[in-house]
Amino acid sequence: MLRKITTPITMPRWWQDLFLAVPRIICGYLLTVVFGSDKFGLPWSSADKNLALFEVVYWFPQDVAAYGGIFKLFPIFFAWMGAFSEAFGGILLLMGFQTRLASFLIACTMLVAIFMQQLQNGTWNMLPAMGFLWVGIYSMILGSGRFGLDYLFAKRYFRK
Amino acid sequence: MRNKVIGACLFIALASSCVQKTYKRTVVFLLDTKEVKNIHSVGVRGIDKPLSWDYDRPLPALKKDSTYKDTVSFFTGYKFTEVKFVINDQFELKNQPNRRVYFTDGDTTVYRAVFNRSK
Numbered sequence: 001m002l003r004k005i006t007t008p009i010t011m012p013r014w015w016q017d018l019f020l021a022v023p024r025i026i027c028g029y030l031l032t033v034v035f036g037s038d039k040f041g042l043p044w045s046s047a048d049k050n051l052a053l054f055e056v057v058y059w060f061p062q063d064v065a066a067y068g069g070i071f072k073l074f075p076i077f078f079a080w081m082g083a084f085s086e087a088f089g090g091i092l093l094l095m096g097f098q099t100r101l102a103s104f105l106i107a108c109t110m111l112v113a114i115f116m117q118q119l120q121n122g123t124w125n126m127l128p129a130m131g132f133l134w135v136g137i138y139s140m141i142l143g144s145g146r147f148g149l150d151y152l153f154a155k156r157y158f159r160k
Numbered sequence: 161m162r163n164k165v166i167g168a169c170l171f172i173a174l175a176s177s178c179v180q181k182t183y184k185r186t187v188v189f190l191l192d193t194k195e196v197k198n199i200h201s202v203g204v205r206g207i208d209k210p211l212s213w214d215y216d217r218p219l220p221a222l223k224k225d226s227t228y229k230d231t232v233s234f235f236t237g238y239k240f241t242e243v244k245f246v247i248n249d250q251f252e253l254k255n256q257p258n259r260r261v262y263f264t265d266g267d268t269t270v271y272r273a274v275f276n277r278s279k
Binding site: 042049050061079 | 237238
């Protein structure tokens with residue numbers, strides 16, 4: 001199972017992997033440094049936000065509860081998971097470590113952001129989440145490619 | 161299997177408990193409007209409830225056409241809030257950053273400002 005999740009699909013040429021890695025790395029960086037650290041406590045979260053490590057910002061569970069349904073029943077859990085997926089999943093995506101797992105979490109979070117948060121605000125407002133979703137989808141299928149830690153781990157530990 | 165269940169329970173417990181604590185922060189806004197003529201309405205707008213960017217919270221006159229004052233309580237986890245003052249439905253500091261009001265360690269923060277002049 002771990003072998004299947006970790007081992008990436010590589011392209012025939014190294015530069016094809018590089019082209020796929022660049023958007024993945026940029027999205028991972030943006031998710032963890034810009035979007036995630038605003039609502040989830042990480043060492044690089046702004047001190048003014050007053051967030052402790054792995055703490056979700058106070059207003060996010062209220063926003064999540066407003067989506068209704070199951071989100072209203074477990075707002076803290078879903079808020080924490082969403083913020084964790086962006087902030088910590090972004091680091092994993094950036095490094096290409098457990099890329100498929102991180103991509104799955106990010107894709108789920110982006111689907112919620114698109115359909116529960118931004119749908120009524122129009123297509124322009126959905127674009128950032130859609131961008132992360134597209135990268136999440138192909139990273140979930142391909143894994144990290146050659147340019148990620150998964151490739152090195154798979155080469156070392158799962159070689160046939 | 162037992163370890164996985166314990167791990168999952170710990171993860172859910174962690175995910176359900178780590179929410180930033182909120183505190184009641186009270187800010188007294190004191191606005192100097194001496195440089196503005198023909199004042200019909202004075203208000204403050206901001207990012208944190210009970211303020212909003214969409215509508216004014218009226219500032220009552222302490223001294224008409226000169227000083228306006230209101231006390232606002234926020235429930236927030238941040239060390240600051242962001243506001244802008246509005247006179248006659250016109251925002252101050254156009255194309256400039258919002259005012260950042262940093263809360264003091266005590267209960268109440270007094271924030272003095274001159275309309276359309278950043279500190």
